[in-house]
Amino acid sequence: MYDLFNPVPENLDDIPSINEGVNLSAINGLKYIPNFITCAEEKNLINEVNSATWLNDLKRRVQHYGYKYDYRARALNYSMYLGDLPEWAAPFIKRISRENLIKKDPDQLIVNEYLPGQGIANHVDCQPCFDETIFSLSLGSTCLMDFVNVQSKDVMALLLEPRSLLVMSGEARYGWSHGIAGRKSDEYKGQNFPRSTRISLTFRKVIF
Numbered sequence: 001m002y003d004l005f006n007p008v009p010e011n012l013d014d015i016p017s018i019n020e021g022v023n024l025s026a027i028n029g030l031k032y033i034p035n036f037i038t039c040a041e042e043k044n045l046i047n048e049v050n051s052a053t054w055l056n057d058l059k060r061r062v063q064h065y066g067y068k069y070d071y072r073a074r075a076l077n078y079s080m081y082l083g084d085l086p087e088w089a090a091p092f093i094k095r096i097s098r099e100n101l102i103k104k105d106p107d108q109l110i111v112n113e114y115l116p117g118q119g120i121a122n123h124v125d126c127q128p129c130f131d132e133t134i135f136s137l138s139l140g141s142t143c144l145m146d147f148v149n150v151q152s153k154d155v156m157a158l159l160l161e162p163r164s165l166l167v168m169s170g171e172a173r174y175g176w177s178h179g180i181a182g183r184k185s186d187e188y189k190g191q192n193f194p195r196s197t198r199i200s201l202t203f204r205k206v207i208f
């Protein structure tokens with residue numbers, strides 16, 4: 001199913017990013033790091049998440065780790081502690097910390113699976129619930145992420161590639177919404193990118 005791994009390039013440098021040279025400065029606080037993990041790491045992560053239990057929370061399959069936020073009970077300051085983040089996430093957290101991308105380690109991980117045609121409506125991640133920096137690691141398929149400025153309604157789209165890391169803080173976190181249209185393929189820079197299964201790992205720090 002994950003035909004992207006065939007063949008697996010030996011050297012990270014052999015995988016060019018379509019976003020090379022894309023100017024992200026329109027959105028302050030947005031960082032995009034292609035090839036943040038290797039193909040072998042991606043394969044291992046996909047195996048780990050596929051062997052865990054999935055919930056059919058929304059339209060997508062979802063796994064929750066750390067804290068499962070109960071938005072409706074927010075007034076009661078309630079969030080359910082599910083236990084530490086899984087061991088397989090530790091090297092990733094170490095890496096984002098080593099790259100100085102975070103001040104405090106994330107304590108929540110949400111794994112989302114998107115089949116072709118599935119997406120997520122544009123939203124700003126809950127402001128009082130989560131800390132200032134959000135990380136999203138993409139595995140499997142490419143997908144186009146749409147950013148919309150909450151005031152000016154300006155739009156920007158970025159093709160998220162497998163193994164890439166998206167970091168949203170500041171303006172990118174609070175002043176722009178992000179979402180993924182429910183499509184089976186994306187047009188980007190004059191090319192067509194058919195979607196296959198995509199898994200995203202979103203790391204956040206819960207605020208109490």
Ligand SMILES: O=C(O)CCC(=O)C(=O)O
Nearest residue numbers: 110112120125136200202
């Ligand atoms: O799948 C993604 O990359 C984004 C997920 C997301 O925005 C969220 O869970 O809040």
Ligand SMILES: [Fe+2]
Nearest residue numbers: 123124125178
């Ligand atoms: Fe989000």
